[in-house]
Amino acid sequence: MQTIDYVTVGDCLRQLETLKQGRRTILVTDTNVKELYPTIFESCEHIVMESGERAKNINTYQDICRDLLDMGVDRGVLLVGVGGGVVTDMTGFVGATYMRGVSFGFVATTLLAQIDASLGGKNGVDFEGYKNIVGTFVHPEFVLCDPLFLKTLPQKELRAGYGELVKYAMLAGEDILASSDYIARCVEIKMDVVRNDFKEGGRRKLLNLGHTFAHAIEKCTDEYNHGEAVGIGLCVAAEISQKLGFLSVEECKKTIKMVEKYDLPTQIPSSIAVEELLDAVLRDKKRDKSSIDMILLRNIGAPIIHPISFELLFEAFKG
Numbered sequence: 001m002q003t004i005d006y007v008t009v010g011d012c013l014r015q016l017e018t019l020k021q022g023r024r025t026i027l028v029t030d031t032n033v034k035e036l037y038p039t040i041f042e043s044c045e046h047i048v049m050e051s052g053e054r055a056k057n058i059n060t061y062q063d064i065c066r067d068l069l070d071m072g073v074d075r076g077v078l079l080v081g082v083g084g085g086v087v088t089d090m091t092g093f094v095g096a097t098y099m100r101g102v103s104f105g106f107v108a109t110t111l112l113a114q115i116d117a118s119l120g121g122k123n124g125v126d127f128e129g130y131k132n133i134v135g136t137f138v139h140p141e142f143v144l145c146d147p148l149f150l151k152t153l154p155q156k157e158l159r160a161g162y163g164e165l166v167k168y169a170m171l172a173g174e175d176i177l178a179s180s181d182y183i184a185r186c187v188e189i190k191m192d193v194v195r196n197d198f199k200e201g202g203r204r205k206l207l208n209l210g211h212t213f214a215h216a217i218e219k220c221t222d223e224y225n226h227g228e229a230v231g232i233g234l235c236v237a238a239e240i241s242q243k244l245g246f247l248s249v250e251e252c253k254k255t256i257k258m259v260e261k262y263d264l265p266t267q268i269p270s271s272i273a274v275e276e277l278l279d280a281v282l283r284d285k286k287r288d289k290s291s292i293d294m295i296l297l298r299n300i301g302a303p304i305i306h307p308i309s310f311e312l313l314f315e316a317f318k319g
C-alpha cells in the first residue's frame with residue numbers, strides 16, 4: 001500500500017471503517033456501484049444517485065442536499081463518495097457546500113476516478129450544457145484507490161482511464177503501465193502538480209495535455225468516450241508540436257505509437273469536418289480572444305503551455 005498526500009493506493013477498502021473516526025457517516029454512490037457492491041452499504045446510511053454524466057447536474061445536487069436535510073444531517077457528518085468520477089465530483093461539491101462545508105472523502109471505483117477525477121480537489125456539476133461549470137476547489141480528507149474495484153469495470157470504462165494514463169506517460173516521459181504500481185505512479189504525477197498549483201494558475205494546466213481537442217471531439221460526436229477522445233487529442237497535440245518545430249518527427253511517431261499501444265484511436269474521425277472541430281475548439285471555455293493556450297510537447301516528458309493563434313491552428317490543419 002502506498003500513501004501520497006491524502007491518497008492511499010492498494011488493498012485499502014478496509015481502511016474506511018477507521019477513517020470514519022466515530023463520525024456519523026453517509027455514503028453517496030450511484031445505482032450501478034450499489035448493485036455491484038451491496039455489502040459496502042449494508043450497515044451504513046447512504047444516498048444513491050443515478051449513474052452517468054447526465055446525472056451530474058444541479059437537480060441531483062439539490063436532491064442530495066434535500067436528503068441530507070431530511071436525514072437531519074449536521075456539520076459533524078462525514079460524507080464519502082463511493083464511485084467513479086461522477087459520484088466523487090458530486091459528493092465533493094455537496095461536501096464543500098452543504099452547511100458551508102462538511103468533511104468528505106472518496107472511495108474511487110473506476111480507473112479514471114483513481115488516477116484523475118478523485119484527486120486534486122476540483123469538484124462540481126455540469127450546468128446549461130457546460131461541463132463542470134459550477135463547482136469548488138476543496139480537497140477531500142482522504143481518497144482510497146483499491147484496484148479490487150477495477151475487476152468489475154467494463155472494458156469501455158477502462159479505456160476511459162487509459163486516455164489519462166497515456167497522458168501521464170507523455171507528461172512524465174515514462175511507460176507507466178509497464179510498472180506494477182501504475183495507479184500510484186499516476187497519483188504521484190498528478191498530486192505533484194496539484195501540490196504546487198492548486199487553483200490552476202499555471203503548471204496545473206499541463207494536466208490538460210490532449211484535452212483541447214478531446215473536448216472538441218466529444219462535442220462533435222458521441223462515437224468516443226472521454227479517454228478515447230483524449231487519445232486522439234494527444235496525437236493532435238503531438239502533431240501540432242511537431243509542425244511548430246518543438247517535437248521531433250521520431251518523438252511525434254512515438255507518441256502516436258503509445259496511444260495505439262493502449263488501443264485508443266489516434267485520428268480525428270472522418271465524420272467530423274475540420275471546420276466543425278475547430279469551431280468547437282474555439283468555443284471552448286478555456287480560450288481568450290485571439291488565441292488559445294494549448295499544452296504542447298517540447299519532448300516526451302517535457303510539456304509546455306503555448307498560446308496558439310487561430311490562424312496557426314487553421315494552418316496546422318490545412319497541412
Ligand SMILES: NC(=O)c1ccc[n+]([C@@H]2O[C@H](COP(=O)([O-])OP(=O)(O)OC[C@H]3O[C@@H](n4cnc5c(N)ncnc54)[C@H](O)[C@@H]3O)[C@@H](O)[C@H]2O)c1
Nearest residue numbers: 032051052084085086109110112113116117122149152153
Ligand atoms: N474533478 C476532477 O478533477 C475530474 C477529473 C477528471 C474527470 N472528472 C469527471 O469524472 C467523470 C467521469 O468519471 P468516470 O469515468 O469514473 O465516470 P462514472 O462515474 O460515470 O463511471 C463510469 C461508469 O462505471 C460505473 N462504475 C463505477 N465503478 C464501477 C465498478 N467498480 N465496476 C463497474 N462499474 C462501475 C458507473 O456507475 C458508471 O456507469 C466526469 O464527470 C468528469 O468530468 C473530474
Ligand SMILES: [Zn+2]
Nearest residue numbers: 164211226230
Ligand atoms: Zn480528462
